[in-house]
Amino acid sequence: MIGIFDSGLGGLTAVKEIRRLLPYEDLVYFGDTGRVPYGTRSKETIIKYAAQDVRFLAEFSPKAVLVACGTVSSTAMEEIRDLFDFPLIGVVEGAAEAAAKQTVNGKIGVIGTSATIKSGAYTKKLKEISSQFVITERACPLFVPLVENGFVGVDDSITRLACEHYLADLRAAGCDTLILGCTHYPLIAKTIAKTLPDVKLISSGAESARKLQEKLSTLGKLADNSNSSCSSNCYGKISYYVSDDIESFSQSASLYLGADMDGKVHRVDIEKY
Ligand code: DGL
Numbered sequence: 541m542i543g544i545f546d547s548g549l550g551g552l553t554a555v556k557e558i559r560r561l562l563p564y565e566d567l568v569y570f571g572d573t574g575r576v577p578y579g580t581r582s583k584e585t586i587i588k589y590a591a592q593d594v595r596f597l598a599e600f601s602p603k604a605v606l607v608a609c610g611t612v613s614s615t616a617m618e619e620i621r622d623l624f625d626f627p628l629i630g631v632v633e634g635a636a637e638a639a640a641k642q643t644v645n646g647k648i649g650v651i652g653t654s655a656t657i658k659s660g661a662y663t664k665k666l667k668e669i670s671s672q673f674v675i676t677e678r679a680c681p682l683f684v685p686l687v688e689n690g691f692v693g694v695d696d697s698i699t700r701l702a703c704e705h706y707l708a709d710l711r712a713a714g715c716d717t718l719i720l721g722c723t724h725y726p727l728i729a730k731t732i733a734k735t736l737p738d739v740k741l742i743s744s745g746a747e748s749a750r751k752l753q754e755k756l757s758t759l760g761k762l763a764d765n766s767n768s769s770c771s772s773n774c775y776g777k778i779s780y781y782v783s784d785d786i787e788s789f790s791q792s793a794s795l796y797l798g799a800d801m802d803g804k805v806h807r808v809d810i811e812k813y
Pocket residue numbers: 546547548550551576577578579580608609610611612653656684721722723724
């Protein structure tokens with residue numbers, strides 16, 4: 541089983557890609573909807589929340605946990621990694637590598653939560669790949685609340701306005717590639733693309749699924765359907781846990797994933813962990 545967590549809906553952008561790449565894996569998703577957003581909080585609080593999230597997922601004996609949250613991946617990985625005996629995979633590395641491959645003019649934009657941008661983690665990783673890259677970063681603190689509150693339609697004027705406000709610097713900088721450094725942002729990718737036409741968008745959630753696949757493959761731990769008793773409906777099971785209202789998460793998740801969430805979403809008291 542693979543554990544995945546985020547502060548809310550954002551990690552579903554990783555789940556979607558994992559289902560496509562690794563359909564035989566069992567997944568347990570935790571969305572900390574009672575404490576979202578993480579990105580405006582202090583490093584200490586982010587570390588505390590992340591450790592609780594992973595402790596909860598550890599109860600399912602995961603072979604790996606995907607930290608499908610840019611904020612935790614960029615600010616708390618070092619602190620939480622050593623607490624657990626299974627691998628933790630973050631979103632920064634995969635997105636930086638994908639952006640480095642995609643850019644033609646070497647001008648790369650990074651958007652994320654305030655904590656992510658403050659950490660400089662994406663820039664550090666990109667500069668490790670090439671010191672020639674010109675990187676423009678921008679925190680977009682309104683994007684997560686917009687997504688969590690359902691303003692994800694391409695014609696939502698409030699989201700369009702927020703995009704205009706936050707993305708003008710990136711347009712002026714001439715970036716040809718933009719890392720959506722927060723896993724919530726691909727849910728408004730269409731509006732971002734309308735604001736920055738011709739810019740290649742990199743989903744940190746989707747790219748992290750590829751890193752997870754690489755890691756499990758290296759460890760020889762990928763699930764497959766080679767079991768002879770396994771018929772075509774042998775796909776992995778998935779269950780979801782949230783720390784607040786089940787109903788609103790189920791609705792948004794079912795819209796985004798195009799899946800029936802009935803009976804699949806449970807509530808957990810994350811403060812116990
Ligand atoms: N999806 C989380 C991230 O990637 C959102 C953080 C937040 O809750 O502010 O950073």
